[in-house]
Amino acid sequence: MKKTKPAKEENLKGTFVSVMSVGVIIIVMWVVVYYMYVAR
Amino acid sequence: MIAAQDRKLALWNIGVAYIAFLIGTLCGLLQVFIRNDALQLPSWLDYYQILTAHGVLLALIFTTYFIFGFFVTGMSKSLGSFGPKVLLYSWIGFWVTTIGTVMATVMIISGEASVLYTFYAPLKASGWYYVGLALVIVGTWISSFALVGHYVVWRKAHKGELSPLFAFMTITTIIMWIIACLGVVATVLFQYIPWAFGWVDTINVELSRSLFWYFGHPLVYFWLLPAYMAWYVIVPKLLGVKVFSDSLARLAFVLFILFSIPVGFHHQLTEPGISNFWKFLQVVLTFMVIIPSLLTAFSMFGTFERAGRKNGGQGLFGWFTKLPWKDVRFTSIFVAMAFFIPGGAGGIINASFQLNEVVHNTMWIVGHFHITVGTPVAMTFMGLTFWLVPYLTGRKFSKVMQKLGFIQIITWTIGMLLMSTSQHILGLLGAPRRTAYTGYNNHPSALEWFDGILTNHVTMAVGGSILFLSAMLLIYIVVMTMFLSPKAELEADFVEFPMADSDKEHTPKFLENWWIWIGIAFALIIIAYAIPLYGMIHHAPPGSEGFKTW
Ligand code: HEM
Ligand SMILES: [Cu+2]
Numbered sequence: 001m002k003k004t005k006p007a008k009e010e011n012l013k014g015t016f017v018s019v020m021s022v023g024v025i026i027i028v029m030w031v032v033v034y035y036m037y038v039a040r
Numbered sequence: 041m042i043a044a045q046d047r048k049l050a051l052w053n054i055g056v057a058y059i060a061f062l063i064g065t066l067c068g069l070l071q072v073f074i075r076n077d078a079l080q081l082p083s084w085l086d087y088y089q090i091l092t093a094h095g096v097l098l099a100l101i102f103t104t105y106f107i108f109g110f111f112v113t114g115m116s117k118s119l120g121s122f123g124p125k126v127l128l129y130s131w132i133g134f135w136v137t138t139i140g141t142v143m144a145t146v147m148i149i150s151g152e153a154s155v156l157y158t159f160y161a162p163l164k165a166s167g168w169y170y171v172g173l174a175l176v177i178v179g180t181w182i183s184s185f186a187l188v189g190h191y192v193v194w195r196k197a198h199k200g201e202l203s204p205l206f207a208f209m210t211i212t213t214i215i216m217w218i219i220a221c222l223g224v225v226a227t228v229l230f231q232y233i234p235w236a237f238g239w240v241d242t243i244n245v246e247l248s249r250s251l252f253w254y255f256g257h258p259l260v261y262f263w264l265l266p267a268y269m270a271w272y273v274i275v276p277k278l279l280g281v282k283v284f285s286d287s288l289a290r291l292a293f294v295l296f297i298l299f300s301i302p303v304g305f306h307h308q309l310t311e312p313g314i315s316n317f318w319k320f321l322q323v324v325l326t327f328m329v330i331i332p333s334l335l336t337a338f339s340m341f342g343t344f345e346r347a348g349r350k351n352g353g354q355g356l357f358g359w360f361t362k363l364p365w366k367d368v369r370f371t372s373i374f375v376a377m378a379f380f381i382p383g384g385a386g387g388i389i390n391a392s393f394q395l396n397e398v399v400h401n402t403m404w405i406v407g408h409f410h411i412t413v414g415t416p417v418a419m420t421f422m423g424l425t426f427w428l429v430p431y432l433t434g435r436k437f438s439k440v441m442q443k444l445g446f447i448q449i450i451t452w453t454i455g456m457l458l459m460s461t462s463q464h465i466l467g468l469l470g471a472p473r474r475t476a477y478t479g480y481n482n483h484p485s486a487l488e489w490f491d492g493i494l495t496n497h498v499t500m501a502v503g504g505s506i507l508f509l510s511a512m513l514l515i516y517i518v519v520m521t522m523f524l525s526p527k528a529e530l531e532a533d534f535v536e537f538p539m540a541d542s543d544k545e546h547t548p549k550f551l552e553n554w555w556i557w558i559g560i561a562f563a564l565i566i567i568a569y570a571i572p573l574y575g576m577i578h579h580a581p582p583g584s585e586g587f588k589t590w
Contacts, residue, residue, distance in 0.1 A: 010346070011345075011349065012342055012345055012346075013356055014341070014345045014348075014356050014357050014359055014360070015338065015341040015342045015344075015345045017356060017357075018341040018345075019334070019337055019338050019341055022334070022337050022381055023334075025381055025382065025385055026384070026385040026388060029382065029385045029386065029389060030385065030388060030389055030392070030395075033389045033395055033398055033399070033468070034392075034395060036398055036468060037394060037395050037397065037398045040398070
């Protein structure tokens with residue numbers, strides 16, 4: 001029996017980088033306010 | 041095109057929405073100038089009166105009517121024309137809501153209800169203000185049940201089938217809304233109305249605030265979910281692709297039923313009457329909402345990348361340039377989404393228990409909700425308006441209108457960037473929200489707040505004015521496409537309802553078993569609220585008399 005080749009993986013690298021950037025924005029904003037809190 | 045009667049219903053809803061938008065944004069403009077001491081109001085008009093009108097008309101009335109206009113159109117499009125009963129109840133709902141709106145607005149204008157849209161006790165408005173608000177809610181319930189009825193008829197005729205995505209999402213939003221409103225209805229009927237009419241002397245303030253915020257947080261999801269519907273169902277069609285994942289979309293929506301309600305204490309983190317344990321529990325549940333939010337972000341980027349690559353985009357970000365930027369229906373919603381990234385991040389900060397102390401009741405909060413409801417939601421609705429109104433009236437959306445549409449969203453973007461950035465910074469410095477002009481007794485640290493490039497009075501006034509001009513441009517577009525633009529005659533001139541296909545073969549059926557989600561939602565609500573609310577009633581603080589501070 002011949003193995004059927006799996007369909008070519010869709011390229012979603014841009015999506016991956018984009019969602020990671022969203023995560024980074026969240027963390028950066030959070031840390032900024034966190035340090036303001038600690039500093040007060 | 042959907043049935044004429046359904047179109048009429050939707051158009052009336054959208055019409056009222058934009059009347060509220062017109063008055064509400066005018067109030068916004070006045071607020072900016074008053075806060076900057078550039079405008080003195082006549083003695084019969086008061087800052088807090090205007091601010092109440094702004095909050096009520098934009099956050100409650102504009103959103104609600106627009107949402108029902110969108111729901112009616114989409115439900116008729118995806119499930120078929122409304123039957124006579126559905127139509128009848130939708131109209132009853134519309135009129136009950138409208139009577140309530142008029143009552144509340146009249147009380148605000150006559151100076152009997154300057155208690156802001158959150159109407160915190162012990163500020164006391166005329167009883168008719170609360171009656172008006174109660175009618176608004178009851179009216180939306182009637183309209184909601186009409187849509188649920190329409191859906192039930194469809195389900196009966198399509199046994200074993202998952203409903204179309206638009207209908208599924210509408211029903212999710214409605215279920216959440218009905219459960220959420222129980223809190224506000226309870227406090228208005230049993231606490232505010234008897235107190236405001238003088239049948240009882242005092243009110244349990246802590247209980248009233250808690251019941252309000254039990255409603256107040258899901259209220260923001262009632263605004264947001266219809267915007268998400270546009271993102272999930274409309275945007276892919278504009279891009280020429282299918283919904284990224286039907287199961288993911290449905291899962292994200294049901295998670296919002298679960299996690300948007302048992303979290304209201306995150307608005308009350310500074311209140312002494314609730315113990316830290318319950319606050320912490322609700323903070324944790326609040327953070328659960330990040331899951332469906334990030335599912336949504338992922339699915340949007342995935343949709344963009346898939347569409348961009350289909351159009352020949354190469355490399356890591358080449359797809360980005362291949363998106364239909366010249367289509368105002370898409371670009372508006374894209375900008376709306378972009379605003380939601382810092383908006384959502386700000387929300388996580390607000391809800392982070394101790395960090396809330398940094399921002400609580402400051403201008404940061406005002407900045408925050410203008411880049412959540414004020415732009416992501418409102419600008420998504422603008423993007424929908426550009427095709428929804430001409431679709432419903434059968435008029436053309438001309439090239440000129442498309443240009444004006446672009447000017448409108450660009451000006452809103454600029455105005456909002458100026459205004460909300462300055463509000464965020466002012467808030468971090470400590471400037472309070474909900475305050476008319478004050479010189480802070482010339483205290484140097486307060487005066488310094490307004491020295492920044494972004495936080496000075498001129499920047500804010502410019503931002504607010506640009507926003508108002510943008511709002512008026514939108515009103516012009518709405519009036520044109522509603523009443524004046526030429527009727528479409530050629531096939532190509534008709535505006536379409538862009539609803540994307542969604543592959544639901546692999547979607548698990550249990551996602552549409554509502555009893556599961558309603559059951560878990562109530563379980564979470566009971567866990568999060570039963571004991572603290574019982575405590576507030578059983579160990580009630582001495583009640584408060586009403587105050588009229590204006
Ligand atoms: C012309 C555009 C707008 C301008 C210039 C504007 C301006 C303002 C300002 C200056 C405040 C803060 C007042 C204070 O805390 O003292 C405010 C509050 C508020 N705005 Fe806007 N806004 C605009 C559009 C919107 C939109 C589209 C929405 C929602 C759909 C919205 C919702 C709110 C809400 C809920 C409040 C809080 C009211 C309260 O504290 O009770 N605004 N707005
Ligand atoms: Cu909230």
